[in-house]
Amino acid sequence: MKIIQQNSILIVDDTPTNLKVLFELLSESGFKVSIAKSGESALEKVQEALPDLILLDVMMPGIDGFETCRRLKADPRTKDIPVIFMTVLSEVLDKVKGLKLGAVDYITKPIEQEEVLARITVHLELRKAQLRLVQEEKMSALGQLVAGVAHEINNPVNFIYGNLSHAQRDVDDLLKLLHLYQAYTPEPIPEIQTYSEEIDLDFLESDLPQLIHSMQVGAERILEIVRSLKIFSRLDRTKSQPVNLHELIDSTLMLLSSRLRSKSQHSDFRRPDIEVVKEYGELPFVESNAGQLSQVFMNLLTNAIDAINEKFENGENIQTIQTAQTQDFIPRIIIRTEITPDQLNAVIRIKDNGIGMTEDVRQRMFEQFFTTKPVGQGTGLGLSITRQIVVVKHGGTLEVNSTRGEGSEFVITLPVKFEHD
Template sequence: MKNIPNNSILIVDDIPTNIKVLFEILNQAGFRVSVAKNGKSALEKVQEILPNLILLDVMMPGIDGFETCRRLKHNPKTKDIPVIFMTALSETVDKVKGLQIGAVDYITKPIEYEEVLARINVHLELRRTQLKLVQEEKMSSLGQLVAGIAHEINNPVNFVSGNLIHAQKYIEDLLKLLHLYEIHTPHPIPEIQAYSTQIELDFLKQDLPQLLSSMTMGTERVENIVRSLRLFSRLDETALQLVQLHDGIDSTLIILGSRIKATSIRPNINVVKEYGDLPLVECYAGKLNQVFMNLLSNAIDAIDELIDQVEANTNKQSPTIWIRTVVTSDEKSILIEIADNGVGMPQEVQQRMFEQFFTTKPLGKGTGLGLAIAHEIIIEKHGGTLEVNSSPGEGTRFVITIPINCTPVDC
């Protein structure tokens, strides 16, 4: 079975020989391995490293494996980490007890090389698939929600927009008629003169056309938003399409508009767009919108995180996201850069950021799948590249290249 590299595993066992055997097996298979020699140590270490899977010995002094597992499953931060028990116990009642507590599987001692790797890979793959499906379902639900909102807004906006054209013509006609009355009736009766003064007729004549113009601009703005929502909502479309990538980026910015606006602790995030003259690109439009959503959301998170830090009080830079697009020199690909002046990342985080489940965000704010899925969409679905350049406190820059004509096997 194919091993899943770069996943972290915590071994919990009080017998050094067992630890040595497992460490060598897993290390050679490409896993990152941590060790705890008892239940208490495991409960402390798991909070720090949040492994992707735990191999847990049943029979240990102090807090045994069953109690350790029970505490792990009662902790919101660790409850979803798969636990595989390791035991020499063969009684069915013991295995049932472990599974009822929350373990996903058992490995019987003495340890068998192929069995260990097979069971670990199965449960890591299952967890990856489960979380990926949850992530994709969230994006699909978002697309459906956005499409529904766009549909509901579209009809009344079209009604207002269509009637504004007639209202503007009617008001122009009435103002012309009023002007004729003023020319041919220079001395109106006192009642008309008093009412004209009451309603500030001179101001009304000047302001009403401007008011209509503002209303027209407002409806045009809403129509553009609806158009952007419809573009973004193509998440479920699976066919290759010729699209303008700028439309996908702009529609994503519309969705994230509320997060870009000023908060109680920071001003508006300035979005600087340097768009090149791009041709239509053959791609999975909805999937690329998902990539833009993940990268732009991360950029906003990075800016907010920097501002939250104490040292950010001395940061005089305006919060900014830069988006640049250009055709590559060989005219075969599109280059997209998304950069921010947020908190940045150390080198060790950059080396792991595209791994499944890896996240530096606090509990409840990240699954560790957003960038991994973005990487998969760009690399595997489009045959492109996704690179990152970042330094702590210096912001982050993602660089995407997408072939103008999709060529991978699965295209």
Template sequence: MSSPINNSILIVDDIPTNIKVLFDILNQAGFRVTVAKNGQSALAKARKSLPNLILLDVMMPGIDGFETCRYLKADAKTKDIPIIFMTARSDTVDKVKGLQLGAVDYITKPIQHEEVLARINVHLELRRIQLRLAQEEKMSSLGQLVAGIAHEINNPVNFIYGNLIHAQNNIIDLLNLIKLYENYTVNPIPEIQKFSQDIELEFIKQDLPNLLSSLMMGTERVEKIVRSLRLFSRLEDAEFQLFNIHEGIDSTIIILSHRLKASATNPEINIIKEYGDIPLVECYAGKLNQVFMNLLANAIDALEESVINKKRDNELTIKIRTAVTDDQKSILVEIADNGVGIPLDVQQTIFEQFYTTKPLGKGTGLGLAIAHEIIVEKHGGSLEVKSTPGEGAQFLITIPIQQV
């Protein structure tokens, strides 16, 4: 379960005594608490701060709790925030109404300390699981989409590649035949001479082999991209298998390549690879690709932020280095950017669930938490961050070469 300090709760109540009781309980438990004294204020604060959970009083002047809940659930930004109603009523009709509007639970006044914390923790954990499943489903859907695209591209590319070889052989034969005609036809008729000049036959004879070579290179490039896409899409691997870490990183870079190119708002991001001589690693290949995706996407976000905030004038780079650790038992993967960097206090909590430094609505705070779990819990490795604000960030992954 995530620590309370990374969970924010909005209390909505018009009675100061109730607010104080709840504030003290939640504050002492380590939660970050904000307060709204009416429905209108609650709507504004919920949209601004996007709390992890809302404690909402039913009976309030102006917009009551039910109406406030209706507005919250109708808003795309706040519709997924769990709402627990607070009421002195024990009327089943009111409870049913609240649940029908989208509330997840009820707390009956007077407030009971243990009950409040128990219900809050249960629903925060449910929300964490929900968001986690959504994140994993998103990655799974991406994998399925990529696999589908790769499959659709693969067949025509193989057809083109296979036929290019025959086309090349046929064209070479035709060029040799033309050469024979030229050798044994000293004075071709004027019509042949004119047509040869019109089509620039000499240029065609020199250019055709180069053209075919370019077509072969282009097709091989597409085939390589398709292999990378298929490799990345291995998100459902159920067992450990030997995996080429470099292929996994490269396939992830292919997926993110559109974000690396220069645009109207951002310069090009350069990838610097310093790949060492490393063995195959026994791992969940698809899960590691998910880690590489999260870390590289975060590095790109940091570089884009440095451009927006005009904190970076030099070349934008992401350096990826791999090596075998000194004890020869693990692989080291270093992903470093020269973006805005990460403050020291943020580094202490960056792998905790729900913690995010991204703007509201841009991140769930689960990407790095899931990456940490995949590396540490599923592979027995380590994931660390080192950063100096203003000088970029460096993520260090160690993965055992063999699982025991």
């Protein structure tokens, strides 16, 4: 399935000639255009599909542009759609009224083509920037929440974990004592005999140490998860400091472990466990922002998992499906790290043998909101944020090698020392 984001614009105007001119201009400029001939029908249209922007005529029979705008802004679903008024009235009062109602801009008729396009572009860009900020804000709020929860869980789990080894020792001692009693009480007392049988003493003796052992394994696992959560969501997200990249990658993998596991009867498709191969070289600590870099690894690794899943789900052609579904195909993510010979840059390669990219996707993948994933699954922000973090915030590079049907490799280079702002 391919959904490529194309900006959609709703034009609301009761004059056919205006509609026609604008429709042609905007369609030719690559927008997805829909039209409404009155305020009422515009309000109905937006309920079917939310446009990215609305061009709204002021003077219309029925409810006028101002009232239409007021209703749009009163509905939480539509209130964030930028509205640009079109008006022949150039009195200051009307412009102010429109802006007060929440419109972002106005254009005057007769329409000046270049001007319309310029204003629309500006407002679409602004809207995207705003969405991006909200997204980043959410990520950071989530990070703090996760860090807080991890911190809270840490104590009680340590409590359990720490005491389990004492419990183990005590149980061993008690069992030894029991054996001593058994050895030195040759004539078993009937009450004790009966009770031992009742509680199945032999089984209890062999089971108890195992029971404690599995509690220990469980507690260790929780500790590991908590540790990963803490590393992943460092509270000090904005600070740059020497970072152990391997630790960061490992904690991200830990958080993704359930997604790496095999898929079977309960999901839409089957696949075996994804094998993760780590070929870590010697890396020095890298001057960087751990919180941001965990986002980078998270984005690239989830993309790799998605690409592998897609190969199992619905390869684009029969050939891919067959390769993926033959017994000996092992879904795999290989992570290699090394330092460049001049010791100046750390290189991290994340390679998957998933679905790979078509030429079109390769061209567009870094665009904001570009996604090939079903609605609700991908926002199309992952790679643009990733590139922003690697290239702009860390002075590194991000390259991609990909072959459709074979897989993709993302290569990150990060300067070991970098002047962060």
